Amino acid sequence: MIANYGYKDGSGDFFISIDTDKCIACEDKPCLEACPIKILEKFADDYDDEVVGVKEEHRKKIKYSCAECKPASGERNLACQKVCQPGAIEHSW
Ligand code: SF4
Numbered sequence: 497m498i499a500n501y502g503y504k505d506g507s508g509d510f511f512i513s514i515d516t517d518k519c520i521a522c523e524d525k526p527c528l529e530a531c532p533i534k535i536l537e538k539f540a541d542d543y544d545d546e547v548v549g550v551k552e553e554h555r556k557k558i559k560y561s562c563a564e565c566k567p568a569s570g571e572r573n574l575a576c577q578k579v580c581q582p583g584a585i586e587h588s589w
């Protein structure tokens with residue numbers, strides 16, 4: 497399942513999408529530690545499989561929460577994507 501976390505406003509769409517089917521088979525879940533401000537969390541889905549999502553408190557401000565990895569100018573360094581070997585994480589902005 498593709499789970500989308502984020503929001504849209506006048507300045508654009510700000511969503512992180514996670515392919516949770518890929519998380520089930522990902523044993524170490526390195527994205528959890530790689531995120532510098534620990535936006536991501538582990539939880540059990542409806543089938544009791546362990547998957548990853550965005551913490552509730554960051555969903556409505558994800559653009560700002562991820563600003564450290566995505567500066568307005570300069571190089572982007574998306575730690576969560578870098579460590580995700582299965583390529584489960586997409587960012588809309
Ligand atoms: S590293 Fe990728 S596949 Fe593994 S738990 Fe994190 S988002 Fe899911």
Ligand code: SF4
Nearest residue numbers: 531535562565575576
């Ligand atoms: S872009 Fe950076 S701050 Fe945002 S979820 Fe990924 S690692 Fe965490």
